[in-house]
Structures are given as structure tokens and as C-alpha cells.
Amino acid sequence: RFGPLPREAETLLDVARLRIACLDTGVDEVTTFRGQVRLRPVVVDEENLPEGATYHQTTKTLNLSPEPSDMGPSLPSWVRDRLIAATR
Numbered sequence: 001r002f003g004p005l006p007r008e009a010e011t012l013l014d015v016a017r018l019r020i021a022c023l024d025t026g027v028d029e030v031t032t033f034r035g036q037v038r039l040r041p042v043v044v045d046e047e048n049l050p051e052g053a054t055y056h057q058t059t060k061t062l063n064l065s066p067e068p069s070d071m072g073p074s075l076p077s078w079v080r081d082r083l084i085a086a087t088r
Helices: 007-025 075-086
Strands: 029-033 036-040 054-056 061-064
Touching (some): 007 075, 036 075
Antiparallel strands (some): 029 036, 054 061
């Protein structure tokens, strides 16, 4: 009725979806560090790791390495998709 949502509104909804996925998987912390996105604590089946991801069992930390082109407004959606895939 009012046309498509602005990109900023879409990003806000993506952040909310990521927060819900974090609640569902028990993730308390999402941070970025040196071009990586770190999620912890999370229990991951290492066979389901997304390409380019690393998992540290002792700290229960999932490190994701997005491409520089993914580090913009689409980052929350990108992280959510990989978190869901890794925890299935």
C-alpha cells in the first residue's frame, strides 16, 4: 500500500531476526573483530560449519569471515543465515 520498505527499515528488521536467532541458539554475544564476526557461546556440529568459518570448542566461539561486500547493511541477515546453518 505504501510501497517497499526503506533499506534502513529492512536492516532494522534483519537485526531483530538475528536477535531472535541468537535467543533460540543461546548466543549471548555477537561482536566484530578484525573483519570477523564472533558469536558465543554456541554449540556447533563442526560438520555443519559454513565455508570459511572456524569454531573453538573450548570457548564455544563461532568465527565467521564475511566478504568485504557483506560487511554492509546485509551483514545481520548474512550472520543469521550462517548461525542457523551451523546449529542445525
